Every structure is written in C-alpha cells, then in structure tokens.
Amino acid sequence: MDAALSITTTFRAPGADRPYEDSPGPDGLLRYKWQGTDPLHPNNRALREAMERRVPLIWFWGVAPGVYKPIYPVFLVGEESEAHQFVVATDGLQNLEATGAGVDEVLRRYLFQQTRARLHQPVFRSIVMRAYETSCAVCQLRHAALLDAAHIVEDSHEDGIAAARNGLALCKIHHAAYDTGILGVTPDLHVEIRGDILDEVDGPILEHGLKRLHGQALRVVPRHARERPAPELLAQHYESFVSATVPRAARVDLGFDGRGTTVHGR
Structure with missing residues (x-):
C-alpha cells in the first residue's frame, strides 16, 4: 500500500479558484499538482511510487461540493519537479512517447484531444445532470x-x-x-x-x-x-x-x- 490509489481535483464554484489548478501542458497531457512543495510529503511519495510502478489510478473530479465524478484509469507518466507536478495520461495514452520527428505536433494534438474528451465529457455530464436533476x-x-x-x-x-x-x-x-x-x-x-x-x-x-x-x-x-x-x-x-x-x-x-x-x- 505504498502507492497512491487515486488523485482528486476539488470542486470550483463559477468564478472561484481551486487551491491547485490541474491544467494541460504543452504536450496536451494534464498536470496534477503536488501536495504542497515538499517532494517528500507522504502524498507526493505515494504518487511517485504509483508512477514508478505504472499502476492505474482513479481521478476524482469535483462537480459539486462533496460530489465527485470518478475518471479511470489514469496513469502518472512523468514528474516535473521544478513546477511541483506530475504528468497524467488517460488509458492507452501512457505508452505514446515523443519521437523527435515531425509527427510530434500531430501526436500532441491527438493527446490533447483524447485527454480532453476522456476527462471533459463525463465531468460535464455529471455537472449538467446534477443541475437539471436528471430531467x-x-x-x-x-x-x-x-x-x-x-x-x-x-x-x-x-x-x-x-x-x-x-x-x-x-x-x-x-x-x-x-x-x-x-x-x-x-x-x-x-x-x-x-x-x-x-x-x-x-x-x-x-x-x-x-x-x-x-x-x-x-x-x-x-x-x-x-x-x-x-x-x-x-x-x-x-x-x-x-x-x-x-x-x-x-x-x-x-x-x-x-x-x-x-x-x-x-
């Protein structure tokens, strides 16, 4: 039980800021912020262990106070210590790596589109269904x-x-x-x-x-x-x-x- 099982993005009311802003990077993959800035914080060590073991995680994305939409599986595929964050890929995308050739731009667009779709669609549905009371x-x-x-x-x-x-x-x-x-x-x-x-x-x-x-x-x-x-x-x-x-x-x-x-x- 040394590796993390899940990651969480808290709900943000319209116009409010989250304590941690998880957003796409230049390669189209999402970033998940460390807990604080200490690389040895227990949460950060557990996430690093999950990354090194290449195990799947559940991403709980807040859609209302105390209400989360689970997105799974996701994988931590890199760590950017200077920015205090991990790189997150969705299922199947963790094995796609840059080639150094001209296809990289196409690959980045593909990663961005696929990651956006896999996270945006279920989260958006949960938000809307809750607001309209599933009607x-x-x-x-x-x-x-x-x-x-x-x-x-x-x-x-x-x-x-x-x-x-x-x-x-x-x-x-x-x-x-x-x-x-x-x-x-x-x-x-x-x-x-x-x-x-x-x-x-x-x-x-x-x-x-x-x-x-x-x-x-x-x-x-x-x-x-x-x-x-x-x-x-x-x-x-x-x-x-x-x-x-x-x-x-x-x-x-x-x-x-x-x-x-x-x-x-x-």
Missing part, C-alpha cells in the same frame, strides 16, 4: 439512460466551457433536434421549432414531441441562478438557429434582435 429541460423526461448533456456552445469553441451555464440536459431526440437546428432555445428560455417542421405533417412523435413545444418555456431549469443557461451563450446558438431558417430581415418577427434580446412577448 430533460424541454420535456421533463427523467430516464438517465435517455438523457444527454448538450453543449450550448460546442466545447471546441473558446466560449465552450465545461460548466452548467453552457449546458442543457436534453433527451436524445431533443438533443439531436437542438444540434441539427430543428429546435432552438431563445435567450429567455423559450423553445422554438423550425418553420418547415411546423408545416410538416407526420406521426405523433413529430406532433407531440416537437411541434407542440413551439413557444413553450423550458420545463426544467437549474435551481441556482449561477447554473442556469447563460443568455449570451444561448444567444450565440440561437443566432445560428435563426440564421439557418429565416432571412436576416425577418428575424425581428421571431422576437429576436440578434443581441440576445426578446423584442416582443410570446
């Missing part, structure tokens, strides 16, 4: 297996933060409709359905699952104001939704002036 924001469906954590602004965008205010808990049909521009959410949290879909005649799923939602307010929003969808992020996505469905000159008729402002009531 679809549009239809209130409560079956977790049928729910997704949808990004308002995609995570590849500079504004695509992994926070509840950039997320919506959506069932799979409404998530697909949101991502493909069939369903939009206004900055004041109302649902809109694309015009050609409203004109279409089909079965009960289209009629009751989409068309009848047009103009309705979201049925579920987070209790805490800081976790509710950010109007400016909703405005970015809604602008794309409107741009793809109506001419620019007609946008005011939908009640949106392009700045996240509702022009008239519903």
Whole structure:
C-alpha cells in the first residue's frame, strides 16, 4: 500500500479558484499538482511510487461540493519537479512517447484531444445532470439512460466551457433536434421549432414531441441562478438557429434582435 490509489481535483464554484489548478501542458497531457512543495510529503511519495510502478489510478473530479465524478484509469507518466507536478495520461495514452520527428505536433494534438474528451465529457455530464436533476429541460423526461448533456456552445469553441451555464440536459431526440437546428432555445428560455417542421405533417412523435413545444418555456431549469443557461451563450446558438431558417430581415418577427434580446412577448 505504498502507492497512491487515486488523485482528486476539488470542486470550483463559477468564478472561484481551486487551491491547485490541474491544467494541460504543452504536450496536451494534464498536470496534477503536488501536495504542497515538499517532494517528500507522504502524498507526493505515494504518487511517485504509483508512477514508478505504472499502476492505474482513479481521478476524482469535483462537480459539486462533496460530489465527485470518478475518471479511470489514469496513469502518472512523468514528474516535473521544478513546477511541483506530475504528468497524467488517460488509458492507452501512457505508452505514446515523443519521437523527435515531425509527427510530434500531430501526436500532441491527438493527446490533447483524447485527454480532453476522456476527462471533459463525463465531468460535464455529471455537472449538467446534477443541475437539471436528471430531467430533460424541454420535456421533463427523467430516464438517465435517455438523457444527454448538450453543449450550448460546442466545447471546441473558446466560449465552450465545461460548466452548467453552457449546458442543457436534453433527451436524445431533443438533443439531436437542438444540434441539427430543428429546435432552438431563445435567450429567455423559450423553445422554438423550425418553420418547415411546423408545416410538416407526420406521426405523433413529430406532433407531440416537437411541434407542440413551439413557444413553450423550458420545463426544467437549474435551481441556482449561477447554473442556469447563460443568455449570451444561448444567444450565440440561437443566432445560428435563426440564421439557418429565416432571412436576416425577418428575424425581428421571431422576437429576436440578434443581441440576445426578446423584442416582443410570446
């Protein structure tokens, strides 16, 4: 039992700083800070032992006070003593090493993308599901297996933060409709359905699952104001939704002036 079994990143409320900031390095792999600055601190020695034995660890990532999402397995693949930190790789990536050739840049991009995906996605889902109490924001469906954590602004965008205010808990049909521009959410949290879909005649799923939602307010929003969808992020996505469905000159008729402002009531 000399080697560590897990590492932990504490929850950070929006706008607050963590006591230790675990962030990606230039090679795309994440860094995990030492406990303090003493290399012989028992926690640091246990982590070093895990690194030398190449054993897997569990990373507990804080998503709320006292609530953690486990990410596993992860591996410590290096130590940067000057910066008081260890280098962390996700499963399978610990065996990828720099070659000294021109492929290194491609390798770094791959490592960054894979590490981000393996950590970002489950953490983001946990944050959003907790905020929306495991319910679809549009239809209130409560079956977790049928729910997704949808990004308002995609995570590849500079504004695509992994926070509840950039997320919506959506069932799979409404998530697909949101991502493909069939369903939009206004900055004041109302649902809109694309015009050609409203004109279409089909079965009960289209009629009751989409068309009848047009103009309705979201049925579920987070209790805490800081976790509710950010109007400016909703405005970015809604602008794309409107741009793809109506001419620019007609946008005011939908009640949106392009700045996240509702022009008239519903």
